[in-house]
Amino acid sequence: MMGSNELSCQMLHHGASASSSSKGVILIPSIESLSKSPAKQCEIVYSSDSILNIVRPATIQLGKNDSKETIWTVYETLRTSTKASITSSNAVSTVTARREITCVSLVDTPKLDGAVNDRTVLLCGFSDGTLTSWIRSGNIWKERILVNDCDKEYGRSITDVGGILLEDGIGVIAVSCSSGGADYHSFGDNPFSSSTFSLIQLPTNVVRFQTLQSKTTLLLIGTAAPRHNKIHIYRCGGQDRPTYCGSLAGHEDWISCFDWSRTTALDYLASGSQDARIRLWKFEAKYNERAAIEPNDLDGKLSDDESRVEESWGLGEGESRLEIFHDTRATLVYLEALLIGHEEPVTSVTWHPCPQSIYGRDLILISSSMDRTMLVWGEHESGIWTPISRVGSAGGILGGSVGSSLLGFLNTQIEPTNGSWLLGHGYGGALHIFSPDLSQGESVMDGTLSVEERASLVPWKAMTCVTGHFDGITDLCWEAEFGSYLITVSNDQTCRIWAPSQADLGDAWIEIARPQVHGYGINAVASLSTADHRHLLISGADEKEIRVFDATAGFVKCLDMVSPDSSNEEDTANRVERAFIPSLGLSNKATAADGAEEDTSIGFSKSGSKLPLERDLGSVSLWPEVAKLYGHTSEVARLTSTLEARSCKVNDSPVYSDVLVASSAKARDVETACVRIWDVKENRCLQVLAGGHKSTVVALCFSPDGRYLVSSGKDRRLCLWGKRSQESQESGSQGLFHLCAAVDSSHKRIVWGAHFCPYDSSTFASCSRDGSVKIWNICTSESGHKTMEKVFQFNPTTLSTATDKPESVTTVAFAPCQLNGNALLALGLENGLMELWRVPIIKGRGSELFPEFLHSIPHQQCHASTVKKIAWRPCRDDSGTLVFATCSSDNGCRIFKVSSSNKR
Secondary structure, three states, X not given: OEOOXXXXXXXXXXXXXXXXXXXXXXXXXXXXXXXXXXXXXXXXXXXXOOEEEEEEEEEEEEOOOOEEEEEEEEEEEEEOOXXXXXXXXXXXXHHHOOOXXXXXEEOEOOEEOOEEOOOEEEEEEEOOOOEEEEEEEOOEEEEEEEEOHHHOOOXXXXXXXXXXXXXXXOOEEEEEEEOOEEEEEXXXXXXXXXXXXXXXXXXEEEEEEEEOOOOOEEEEEEEOOOOOOEEEEEEEOOOOOOEEEEEEEOOOOOEEXXXXXXXXXOEEEEEEXXXXXXXXXXXXXEEOHHHHOOOOOHHHOEEOOEOOOOOOOOOOOOOOOEEEEEOOEEEEEEEEEEEEOOOOOEEEEEEXXXXXHXXXXXXXXXXXXXXXXXXXXXXXXXXXXEEEEEXXXXXXXXXXXXXXXXXXXXXXXXXXXXXXXXXXXEOOOOEEEEEEOOOOHHHHOOOOOOHHHHHHHOOXXXXXXXXXXXXXXXXXXXXXXXXXXXXXXXXXOEEEEEEEEEEEOEEEEEEEEEEEEOOOOEEEEEEOOOOOXXXXXEEEEOOOOEEEXXXXXXXXXXXXXXXXXXXXXXXXXXXXXXXXXXXXXXXXXXXXXXXXXXXXXXXXOOEOOOOOOHHHHOOOOOOOEEEEEOOOOOOEEEEEEHHHHOOEOOOOOOOOOOOOEEEEEOOOOOOOOOEEEEXXXXXXXXXXXXXXXXXXXXXXXXXXXXXXXXXXXXXXXXXXXEEOOHHHHHXXXXXXXXXXXXXXXXXXXXXXEEEEEOOEEEEEEEEEOOOOEEEEEEEEOOOOOEEEEEEEEEOOOOEOOOXXXXXXXXXEEEOOOOEOOEEEEEEEEOOOOEEEEEEOOOOOOOOOOOOEEEEEOOHHHOOOOOEEEEEEOOEOOOOOOEEEEEEEOOOOEEEEEEEEOOEO
């Protein structure tokens, strides 16, 4: 039991995939590197929905031996305070579009008084045209809204953003790209010193600032127009309007990416395009007496109707493509090389920061493409650039669903200090990590080896991925027996399992299995794990069937390796080693004889991890399907089981041993607005509970003793179904449950959630779109008639910004142990925020006690969209440790640990 008036919550985990934007992942310096600590490790920042996730490495122990492994885990999230733009009827395309962060950029910081600015500044562009910055000073991040298009009719999605910090260390110059062109923004230390004007009126896709060896700062913008696919170059000088210098032509399709070299005396630019080509440009500064002659500024406003810059037709080999004048010098731009090797659009390019020690070259380029490859490019002795190594493969099962076949890589980044690891952003949102195998380092130092031979001696090994759902999560549940792992399902057509492991920064949660990769969005899941048969789950999707899955021996071994605990020990002799998915994507099979499809693609990097990689999660971690439950005639909406209700230590009250499952479906008429009761062991429907609701049942919950089932729906009705006694069941054919109580219009709006108190089978809570939470008692009259009596009603402290009324409450859940003799209730809201309340457990009305607000989850640790469900981890002892998980339509699942200063 736990007791305290003050609670604190620590976020243990945030699992979400990276957004499907090639500009949504970057590397930033860590706090340790900024403080000049020996531990110079950078951090990964990636966007998911409208949240920035900051990832750093952690060391975990695998198994009960001393085996160590490095994983990457989200330790902090940044949630924007901006709101969605107001759309108009003439901007239909933006009405259905999802608002999310589309690009993230690290602002270059100048040296102040000879020292590097210790601040980290990020720029974020949104799909509705909003532009914000995040500034880290010490360990604190603060957001500043730079451009907010909420007051406009509609905003154009920002495709890329770049910026530099002014010499005062406060002002920022930013350039944002969109389908409407490129806009130049200058931001001072107050809103009144800001200015914005248009640079280019053609669709633009990529922007980059760079200070050359000659100390000249250039601004490069790549267009994405049907005819004018060029690199436009501007010369910048403080807050003055940038000077247009000209353009570089050659790419035949949208220009997608830039990167500047960092290791040579000359400046090299690599540019990639959707024409599957990479071009290398050399910038060479020379003294020029004509430098004082400035080219026409042209106002920089290029349009579709005209191109103000002459084409580079007829240039001979070795001739400069462009001359950039500045001071007494001129920078000449040459086309150094054309790299041909990718078969699909090139999505990103990055220069290796320290290639000499490994490859014996000053310039090594790494590129990613939608053709499922990342290529390492090196210059041969003959001067020809060729691919010298292939890194990774983004896919799982070829031809399978997007959950296992990730199409290609959207981005690649390399550790900027010495290239100690490489990151690949897969199309499905996973961040693949690769590290070079330097075990043959002495052989690599042989000066007689060619660059290809050196590359063959240093293969890139795949490490543990950063994974997560890439569409809204619809449901979650804990393993019912011990809470050994968390199960989540999503509209991305996958079911995922997350298990805890002790790490150097606390508990780290790792995706260890993907039991189901389906052809439909999965709406509901429940664990059927018992002491007699562990690791059984049931799921429902839009296909109208309910499927039951059993774990494989491989999963049990992996779970015991990640979370070594006596509760996970199990005999695996009676389990199949792995499951297979047939070619048609139907039921998972325990053998490969049913047309199972294996990935036969070549080019996989060797695994340097004992943990499952993304390609393994999408194929070899499947669970075999052991049963199907037929009966619903429309899409399955909700599932719950009697096991899910028993989340606390079993008390002295009688508990039915029956394992029952209740399900509901999306209702289009009264006949389908029913609840079905299933016996999974017997693989049959025991009863159809009809007559209770008139529309879709969206919430179901059994009482912990199994005697009651509460249901709520869109018809605002609350129904209580009672279980008949064994004698009544045997005496007639009236069924297992009957409707013993109902409340019409229990709330003013849709009743989104209902949950029984785990240690009091007569108390439950309900929540609604009307912003209210109600506590109900089940009362029995002298005649034995059951009624539901409302004991308390309260509203969350958060108000809706649109109506100034209490925010809609979408889910409620009681904690499995008490707080000073009171219940602890968690609320999830439509705006993504969460609160904890203390609720007195009383019988009947007239008490002077009242629910009390305890704690609000910090804004930055909350979801960015509707909280779909909250579930507390089962607690089988009185240790006082409370853990709960949440999921949201923002693609994320979060795990929190609740602590108190006083435990008892």
